[in-house]
Amino acid sequence: MLGYFGPAGTFTHQALRTVTEEEAVAFASVREALDAVRQGDVTRAVVPIENSVEGGVSATLDELIAGAPLAIQGEIVIPVEFGIYAREGTELADVREVLTHGHAAAQCRDWLATNLPDAGVTEAGSTAGAAAEVARPDSRYDAAVCARVAGEMYGLRELAYQIEDNAGAVTRFVEVGRAGSVPPRTGADKTTLVAYMRQDHAGALLEILEQFAVRGVNLSRIESRPTKTTLGSYCFSIDCEGHLHDKRVAETLEGLHRVCPQVFFLGSYPRANQRRPDIAVGFSDGEFDAAAAWVASLSRRP
Numbered sequence: 001m002l003g004y005f006g007p008a009g010t011f012t013h014q015a016l017r018t019v020t021e022e023e024a025v026a027f028a029s030v031r032e033a034l035d036a037v038r039q040g041d042v043t044r045a046v047v048p049i050e051n052s053v054e055g056g057v058s059a060t061l062d063e064l065i066a067g068a069p070l071a072i073q074g075e076i077v078i079p080v081e082f083g084i085y086a087r088e089g090t091e092l093a094d095v096r097e098v099l100t101h102g103h104a105a106a107q108c109r110d111w112l113a114t115n116l117p118d119a120g121v122t123e124a125g126s127t128a129g130a131a132a133e134v135a136r137p138d139s140r141y142d143a144a145v146c147a148r149v150a151g152e153m154y155g156l157r158e159l160a161y162q163i164e165d166n167a168g169a170v171t172r173f174v175e176v177g178r179a180g181s182v183p184p185r186t187g188a189d190k191t192t193l194v195a196y197m198r199q200d201h202a203g204a205l206l207e208i209l210e211q212f213a214v215r216g217v218n219l220s221r222i223e224s225r226p227t228k229t230t231l232g233s234y235c236f237s238i239d240c241e242g243h244l245h246d247k248r249v250a251e252t253l254e255g256l257h258r259v260c261p262q263v264f265f266l267g268s269y270p271r272a273n274q275r276r277p278d279i280a281v282g283f284s285d286g287e288f289d290a291a292a293a294w295v296a297s298l299s300r301r302p
């Protein structure tokens with residue numbers, strides 16, 4: 001059974017529906033969805049991880065490394081368009097209180113400031129959860145910012161559509177399972193990891209980045225996250241091109257293991273856009289094998 005960050009009608013639900021019609025169970029938070037994977041209640045769960053406007057979804061980035069190990073098995077990227085929805089009889093001019101997910105509020109900030117300058121904006125668990133709340137006749141909220149499907153699903157009326165400040169925004173979702181199974185290499189893969197940085201000497205961040213650079217591994221996302229221990233203690237959540245079974249990526253992970261106090265491998269999986277990385281001269285598996293064979297040969301008698 002599959003789980004997802006719900007309720008029905010979230011963007012996560014839409015992302016899931018682009019890959020399967022399989023029955024799926026909704027969880028009210030990213031934590032609950034990932035805990036259900038950890039406990040074996042569901043085999044995999046779909047959660048949001050990154051969007052092109054707001055960056056990483058901190059709840060997901062943090063939850064992925066909290067508790068029993070999990071592994072990303074795949075990614076789904078979908079365009080996100082927002083509308084504002086209210087109960088029948090409410091006009092835009094009547095809206096005083098708006099409810100929505102924090103990322104939706106952030107992506108519609110200018111529209112809300114221009115069109116509803118006096119309205120309060122409250123953060124809900126999810127966009128569809130906001131729509132469900134607004135649908136209650138006695139709700140203290142007048143409107144929800146959510147997907148059109150959510151507005152329809154909860155019987156609300158569309159007051160405006162495509163209210164996002166940046167047309168063409170996309171959100172990336174990941175399918176997360178229990179650690180231990182790595183999807184096969186496709187040649188167009190991505191690897192996600194978290195590297196903790198040493199704090200005891202200068203250049204520690206450079207050392208992390210060097211591990212990738214000297215092996216020709218391109219990064220597609222890097223974000224700092226507090227380790228939640230002491231002020232100023234950070235780890236880096238990183239996506240790079242390539243698969244654990246690519247020599248250059250495996251060696252990068254070995255290098256990180258040497259220079260970082262802690263490294264979490266969060267999975268290698270096929271890229272949604274199927275783009276194959278440019279592998280520079282010197283960084284193919286064959287060249288790594290040839291180099292290792294040469295070093296091994298040096299201690300052999302002629």
Ligand SMILES: O=C(O)C(=O)Cc1ccccc1
Binds near residue numbers: 005009010011125126
């Ligand atoms: O609340 C939702 O619908 C989600 O799936 C999270 C989210 C919120 C805003 C943009 C993309 C994903």
